[in-house]
Amino acid sequence: MNLSNTSQYAIRILAYMADKQDSTLINATMLADALIIPYKFLTKIMTELVKANLVVSIRGRDGGYQLKKVASEIKVDDILYIFNDNISDKQCLLGIGVCNKLCKCSMHDQWMKPKLQLQKMFQESSLADIAGEGSKI
Amino acid sequence: MNLSNTSQYAIRILAYMADKQDSTLINATMLADALIIPYKFLTKIMTELVKANLVVSIRGRDGGYQLKKVASEIKVDDILYIFNDNISDKQCLLGIGVCNKLCKCSMHDQWMKPKLQLQKMFQESSLADIAGEGSKI
DNA sequence: AGTAATTACTACTTAAAGGTAGTATTAATT
DNA sequence: AATTAATACTACCTTTAAGTAGTAATTACT
Ligand code: SF4
Ligand code: SF4
Numbered sequence: 001m002n003l004s005n006t007s008q009y010a011i012r013i014l015a016y017m018a019d020k021q022d023s024t025l026i027n028a029t030m031l032a033d034a035l036i037i038p039y040k041f042l043t044k045i046m047t048e049l050v051k052a053n054l055v056v057s058i059r060g061r062d063g064g065y066q067l068k069k070v071a072s073e074i075k076v077d078d079i080l081y082i083f084n085d086n087i088s089d090k091q092c093l094l095g096i097g098v099c100n101k102l103c104k105c106s107m108h109d110q111w112m113k114p115k116l117q118l119q120k121m122f123q124e125s126s127l128a129d130i131a132g133e134g135s136k137i
Numbered sequence: 138m139n140l141s142n143t144s145q146y147a148i149r150i151l152a153y154m155a156d157k158q159d160s161t162l163i164n165a166t167m168l169a170d171a172l173i174i175p176y177k178f179l180t181k182i183m184t185e186l187v188k189a190n191l192v193v194s195i196r197g198r199d200g201g202y203q204l205k206k207v208a209s210e211i212k213v214d215d216i217l218y219i220f221n222d223n224i225s226d227k228q229c230l231l232g233i234g235v236c237n238k239l240c241k242c243s244m245h246d247q248w249m250k251p252k253l254q255l256q257k258m259f260q261e262s263s264l265a266d267i268a269g270e271g272s273k274i
Numbered sequence: 275a276g277t278a279a280t281t282a283c284t285a286c287t288t289a290a291a292g293g294t295a296g297t298a299t300t301a302a303t304t
Numbered sequence: 305a306a307t308t309a310a311t312a313c314t315a316c317c318t319t320t321a322a323g324t325a326g327t328a329a330t331t332a333c334t
Binding site for chain 1: 138139140142145146148149152213222224228229230231232233236240241242243244247248250251254255258262266267268269270272273274
């Protein structure tokens with residue numbers, strides 16, 4: 001009942017980048033050091049973020065990474081989506097799968113509330129919301 | 138962001154057993170067939186449920202399993218606890234870990250609401266609540 | 275042109291969850 | 305006592321997530 005390591009790292013990375021928006025480029029070494037994420041694992045994640053168009057990379061000497069959009073336009077849900085970690089409408093609690101109003105397990109209705117709240121939280125929180133203000137990353 | 142396979146199976150097994158309370162014993166083959174869970178994996182789970190005192194087992198010919206307590210006294214949370222899949226108070230969204238009121242990430246407060254709702258859901262739902270009524274298991 | 279610093283790619287290793295196989299133990303029936 | 309049907313135990317195999325290593329490609333600076 002928690003996000004994958006990869007998703008957690010990705011959120012923290014992007015929030016950190018949003019926070020440092022002033023300085024144009026941030027490189028992998030700086031990110032890995034600041035966020036205490038294994039360097040090689042981080043670069044792997046960064047490449048996926050670049051492919052997903054959330055981040056721009058500049059290769060070669062003096063290269064680095066930069067957010068591709070303004071922080072307020074990148075939602076946490078967009079990040080989770082990349083790693084198949086977002087909450088879908090059909091997210092199932094007991095793993096039976098496709099059920100409907102007539103045929104459902106007894107936890108389905110109870111599960112709806114927190115599920116929708118999680119969805120909303122992820123869809124409405126942008127990097128601008130979760131970065132800055134001296135908050136922990 | 139979902140329960141482990143093992144936890145999902147365990148909940149469904151116990152809910153099914155609560156539903157069939159009338160017939161004294163249910164054996165592993167019946168459970169595996171009814172719930173479409175791999176037999177050998179199911180017996181592994183059953184043994185853990187027995188050790189955790191939620192289920193009584195009777196070995197030998199004509200043996201099987203039986204709930205150890207009445208259905209209303211077994212909460213979903215008790216099941217999740219066995220497999221370290223319950224929602225703890227300290228459950229962390231971003232994986233940084235031990236934070237507090239003064240030093241926290243910006244998602245912490247938003248995360249509190251769904252987290253508490255999940256906790257409540259698991260702690261308050263008993264097998265009696267989720268079994269029966271022709272609901273899917 | 276050469277070097278250094280950077281991201282990207284390919285491939286591997288490790289750890290954990292999920293699942294399977296075989297055997298031992300237990301107990302009722304004959 | 306032997307057989308049969310059940311759970312319990314031990315050990316293994318498979319799949320996926322997490323993490324690591326090495327090399328190629330790219331670019332700025334000298
Ligand atoms: S009814 Fe239960 S099993 Fe079916 S989709 Fe909803 S949560 Fe999952
Ligand atoms: S503040 Fe954020 S990182 Fe810290 S425990 Fe809460 S959710 Fe986790």
